[in-house]
Amino acid sequence: MQRLLGCLLAIALVAAGIPLAAQPATELSTIAMDAVGGKVAAGLRVELYDVSSDVPRRIAEALTGEDGRAFLLKAGPIPPATYELRFQTAEYFLKQGVAVGDPPALDYVVVRFTVSDPAGHYHVPLIFTPSGYTTYRGS
DSSP states (O other): OOOHHHHHHOOOHHHHHHHHHHSSSEEEEEEEEEETTTTTTTTHHHHEEEEEEEOEEEEEEEEEOOOEEHHHHHHHHOOEEEEEEEOOOOHHHHHHHHOOOOTTTTTTTEEEEEEEEEEEOOOEEEEEEETEEEEOOBO
């Protein structure tokens, strides 16, 4: 319970505009929260794909830092399109020594979103466990 409260507190701080750490100018970012450990998910692999056409095209890949954040596209306009963030959650939990099932209930989490404003800031937080997740559009 205390771990979950820690995650919720961190999310509330971010939602209120209080950064957990200074962040560089960016156009597309994420923060990942490990709800099992009650902490930010440092070292989580995140991939960004453009899925506007029949064949998805990988644009970027990053590991979340010690503050749980990853910056996938930095300063500059983002072409309007449909994108997917693919969070490698089973890989992350296996490195943490957390059971994920065989096969994993969630091998990875996909968050699909559409960019309509090329000048907009897009921040996609993820809170996850081996068997579930939640996300929202952050600020």
